[in-house]
Amino acid sequence: MRLSTAHIRYFVFMVVVAYAGVLSAQTFPSKHIRIVAAAVGGGNDLAARIVAQKLSGAMGQPVIVENRGSIGSEIVSKATPDGYSLLFYSSSLWISPYLRDLPPFDARRDFTPIGLSALSPNILVVHPLLPLKTLNDLIALAKAQPGVLNYGSSSTGSAQHLAAELLKSMAGINIVRIGYKGTGPGLNALLGNEVQLSFATPGSVTAHIKSGRLRALGVTSAERSALVPDLPTLAASGLPGYEMTSIYGMFAPPKTPAAIVNRLSIELKGALAAGDVKEKFLGVGMEAASSTPEEFIAIIKADMTRSGKVIKDTGIRAD
Secondary structure: OOOOHHHHHHHHHHHHHHHHHHHHHHHOOOOOEEEEEOOOOOHHHHHHHHHHHHHHHHHOOOEEEEEOHHHHHHHHHOOOOOOOEEEEEEOHHHHHHHHHOOOOOOHHHHOEEEEEEEEEOOEEEEOOOOOOOOHHHHHHHHHHOOOOOEEEEOOOOOHHHHHHHHHHHHHOOOOEEEEOOOHHHHHHHHHOOOOOEEEEOHHHHHHHHHHOOOEEEEEOOOOOOOOOOOOOEOHHHOOOOOOOOEEEEEEEOOOOOHHHHHHHHHHHHHHHHOHHHHHHHHHOOOEEOOOOHHHHHHHHHHHHHHHHHHHHHHOOOOO
16 A cells, blocks of 8 residues: 555654654753742642742752733643643632533643642531530531521632532531631631531631630541541541542643653652652641542542532532
8 A cells, every 4th residue: 555645744744743742851841840820829829839849959940830810721721732831720620610601621631630739628617606526416416407507618619618518418408508708707707606617728727626716527538637637537427428628730731742741740749759848738738649640630530520519419600
């Protein structure tokens, strides 16, 4: 079978492209790398800066964080797929479409996953005036008095909001959401007994738990968290399979060469394994966690299934 001139040209083109990709990976990185994150001071920003600092030394080039707010994901999705523009983002990247009736996120189509970077669970806390010691106590009280207990949460569709709705669904209870404009007002409402329970980040409530102003019933992670090692999971406290944790990870633009993705993945895992990095993450209320790109895709899919079902079943829509 004789190949046409067009076929030969295409074959040569593909060989050149593949060779160029190999050369690019061998020399990568040859200049600074930027990690695009959301707003300054938020979880994405804090985690991205911890990772960037460690990667700068490991990769021999400056790794800088660029805060671009909500448009950061769009910027990286359209960037040149050469490994020099990366995205650091949380679960909201793939949860947001469910809240807005948009096409579902596709980790392989929309971005090239590099790896998991951090996990941030929430703690179920109640006001101490409630005569509750365990999750089962709470469930029993809520069933005895449906619609009486109120829980506070900030933004619609947040991890704290979804955690409460998952609790309602799995436990078969009726507790009423009271929305607040921010975490601070919601926490103040709980401390003042305007609401009786809430899901909150460890950093925001640990001091109040220690002082006795709030009582902790469990943590939302699948396993016990290094952030609150003495606190049982909700899954082990009466709701097997319960899990609702904020997930943070790193992405490259679509079609980034595999060799570059592998290099970034290896360096990212190495950075997250460092003791000082683990301590810094704990200091901002997160746990360092790593994965391969394929494992990260599986984690995203599982979270989409879990959170997507909660959003669909409850009809939650973004504000």
